[in-house]
Amino acid sequence: MFLSGIATAQNLIPNGSFETYRNCPWQDNLLAEATPWYNPNRATPDFYHTCFQTGQMLLPPRSGQGAGRLFFDQGWAEYLGVRLTKPLNANECYYFEMYVVTDTPTKYQTETLGAYFSADPVTNPASTDRLVVQPQILDNAPQSSITRLQWQRIAGFLTAKGGEQYVTIGSFTKTPQFLGFYYLFVDDISLVPIKLDLGNDSTLCGRKSTLLLDATTPGASYYRWNDGSTKPTLLVTRPGKYSVTAVTNCKTLQDSITVNYALDFDLGADTTICNGQTLTLNVPTAAGATYRWQDGSRQNTLTVRAEGRYDIQVTQAGCVATDSIYVRYIRPPQLDLGPDQSLCGAQLFTIKPTLAEGKFSWLDQVPGIERTVSSSGVYRASVQNDCATALDSVYIDYEACDCILYAPNSFTPNGDGQNDQFLAYGCGDITITSLAIFNRWGEIVFQTATEPFQWNGYYRGKACETGVYAWSITYKLNQRGKIKPGQQQGSLSLIR
Structure with a gap:
């Protein structure tokens, strides 16, 4: 080189x-x-x-x-x-x-x-x-x-x-x-x-100004700036102190420079707000500075009430800095999950949101829009756009009637595809935790603590005899944020 x-x-x-x-x-x-x-x-x-x-x-x-x-x-x-x-x-x-x-x-x-x-x-x-x-x-x-x-x-x-x-x-x-x-x-x-000189401390005009720092040192094999970059040059785009180390076989050199910005302001990124809202654009005051907006106004602030591009030019001594921002207006998002519901037993309910002007999502990350529920709880959702986020919730209550466990009193495990399994179920607030089946002498012929909680009428791989059996189920009842354990027994006729 x-x-x-x-x-x-x-x-x-x-x-x-x-x-x-x-x-x-x-x-x-x-x-x-x-x-x-x-x-x-x-x-x-x-x-x-x-x-x-x-x-x-x-x-x-x-x-x-x-x-x-x-x-x-x-x-x-x-x-x-x-x-x-x-x-x-x-x-x-x-x-x-x-x-x-x-x-x-x-x-x-x-x-x-x-x-x-x-x-x-x-x-x-x-x-x-x-x-x-x-x-x-x-x-x-x-x-x-x-x-x-x-x-x-x-x-x-x-x-x-x-x-x-x-x-x-x-x-x-x-x-x-x-x-x-x-x-x-x-x-x-x-x-x-072999010298390294970044030059004297400098002041730039406005945030759009840049300064290329050149630390190129004859014979240098390695460079490292305070931001971690390892090239011999660094482009300054914001105020601060910048330092660099250059390593040669002869010696290691270091230098630093402070870069300030006159008229250091920023109107911000282009933005979107809701219809009917206003936005105040503000430029910090500077001694001896003059201001000029695109509409000719001379204050250091401007209130936005309509969609469009807004420009500011600030002049101070020999320094002229400009910036612009585009403001877009859109309608606010809308969301309605409907009224709270009081349900009973094993009744299912489908929540059908009414929404507009945005992207819909359930706050618990359940996919889709319509949602079928079977247990008590508060279900929350949002609709979001660049203007704002609308939130709504609906309460589903299964305490309008007793939440009970349902179990058949007979089943026919004969392989015809109808009523071949003993299967218990409850309202949406009930979570079954175990199932046990007993013969008439009180011996356990089937037991499980994992889903599915059902019995096919077999014991140790052999079909059980026709007769009356007893079942015992343990469960948890979850309502209004409280969990209560429960147990229920009953009789069951096995018919072949």
Whole structure:
């Protein structure tokens, strides 16, 4: 990643993209035309620019119109040298970056190409051999990653000793094998201090204003804002204090900024109210502010009595803030569950709600609209729309007569599908909890405490004899919120 925005403002490498020149380079060996670059030894580095097509540029520059070129062979090492725009500060961290490309990747030598920073220029005008210095930045990319005619980044961090004001770029640790010579184009060279600056505290105008905070830090591998986001930028849409941490291999940086909003108001989201209602729109007062609604009124409040869009413009000094809201009117919801009911015994009742202008639902989440009930209780429902919610309830009372348990006095378990089971039932307020059947000697021939509470006339898999049996049922009676236990016995004739 070439940090163009940062490099442009802070790059300490002058003419790092080889864009400017003294005279258009019309042939090889003219690095001196790319001022202020110079040749550190007796070799002949090149400078090419699209101002003159020499045919030597095998691909376009990585950016802009110019690029440098180095040649390496046994006993021949070319370099690029330049004086920095200002000396480096002691113990300060800097990020270096450049891009290189070759048409012979198999000959490219890794762990040799880099950059050396020094207080004085490194030169050897009498030799073409490599310079014997230890570069602070060195390419360590694996050989397998080098691709023909594809720009590759060489980058690293430098902690300055102080006073370094020259950089020398080239091959420092190895020379090519016999017949291993190769060319290397170089472009977009930058050296920037590792700094993080979100800028000064700021005041924006109105809630619609935004501010893009840019924490992009040269060489940073990780960002974290106070809201948990991990991108180098953050879009501010509301007032507050914003802080960020950026982590590089050289050091960890932090910064914060407070963003305030002038004329910070909001009419709210579009809304719906009931016919006949009013809505008061309010904008907080601000010293020296003027107000103008869509109807020309100048107060900071406006009473809404009709459907439509309402706009406000507030002006204070050089700040103008606007907002709008759409108010919709609809009829209120309607619901009627009918009158309370007094029922008797096992009688069933179907509640048939009358409703309009909304979505219906039972408050106990029973599906459907009409509902058949068989026990005492209060049944509640609602009808809701964007205007309001209508609630209603109906009371069903089974205490109008005695709530009793019903049981047949005979049954015929002969498999004809009629009266084959002994089955007891009661009014809706009764919940049966157990059933027991006894023979004439008082022995239990059937017993259950789980539904269904019924007997098929068998005992241990064998049909019981015709005769008289006794039954005993326990139950719970639930009325007016009170639960009472109960028990009832009776006789039963089994007929086959």
